[in-house]
Amino acid sequence: MACGAVSFRFLSPRMPLAFVPSGLSSSRPSSSSSFSLSADAAAPLKIRAARTPPPMPPLNPRDPFLSKLAEAAAAAPDPLALASSGNRDMPPYLDLFASPTLMASPAQVERSVSYNEHRPRRPPPDLPSLLLHGRIVYIGMPLVPVVTELVIAQLLYLQWMDAKEPIFIYINSTGTTRDDGETVALETEGFAIYDAMKHVKNEIETVAVGAAIGHACLILAAGKKGRRFAMPHAQTMIQQPRLPSTGLMQASDVIIRAEEALKNRDTFVKLLARHTGNSVDTIKNAIHQGPYYMDTIQAKEFGVIDKILWRGQEKIMADALSPDEWDQRAGVKPVDAF
Secondary structure: OOOOOOOOOOOOOOOOEEEEOOOOOOOOOOOOOOOOOOHHHHOOOEEEEOOOOOOOOOOOOOOHHHHHHHHHHHHOOOOOOOOOOOOOOOOOOHHHHHOOOOOOOOOOOOOOOOOOOOOOOOOOOOHHHHHHHOOEEEEOOOOOHHHHHHHHHHHHHHHHHOOOOOEEEEEEEOOOEOOOOOEOOOOHHHHHHHHHHHHOOOOEEEEEEEEEEOHHHHHHHOOOOOOEEEOOOOEEEEOOOOOOOOOOOOHHHHHHHHHHHHHHHHHHHHHHHHHHOOOHHHHHHHHHOOOEEEOHHHHHHHOOOOEEOOOOHHHHHHHOOOHHHHHHHHOOOOHHHO
């Protein structure tokens, strides 16, 4: 049986299509819902598409942006397809905004009043990368293996970038222990950073910004002589190496660990004596009774640092009177004068 022409009015509101199957007779449809095709029904369907381009608004001849946009659209093989930009990182047509003269209004593009030459021209990277770009290595955690690996890698990288520029190490670390005294890493982690500091060719300036305890104090003292600093309220402390919890270790293993701790202590004392100018016995006596805490003034007297970064401190100390002058003005006589 045959069926009449089948037409689909509007499949798309913008593109009216009419499908006319070839080989279909125009006889009346039968009462049955099924229909039969003629012999050439297997031929492809003929699609008649009526494309009506959308109306274009009148272009302003004085608007260079719209003119350039129209030229780019006309040059495209398909007017409805977006012209791909040459830069893959740039979405289509956004490269037209690269020139500030392509504006629909006659306004002028002026530089912001708050312009700063140090302002980055692209999105900034993470903060450690910015510090590394300024040749700053910040140690803000205990000297666990991950921190040691990162610090040594930064030192080697900065030497590779420029072996003549100085490197600045800012220290706020409790060394190989936590603030409660629990051991979190081996003493060799501190020795590894120390050896890396002495291995690179750059001059290394150290700054204590919070706490420099244990091996962190050794790193602070190992900076270039005359360029070791501390903030006014920074705290330094030296102590003997601590053994981690033994657990179920055998007695022989405990003795081996203790002997190794004593060797690390002797090495620590020897290195600290070299950089502070004190004798080995002086440092051993200082840490013999327990942790030896020092404020910035004591750390300077002990030889750990060379200068306190206190703004205006030089002028205040220069204007301050010596103890003898204070006694003389107050009328206090020395003991030997009586």
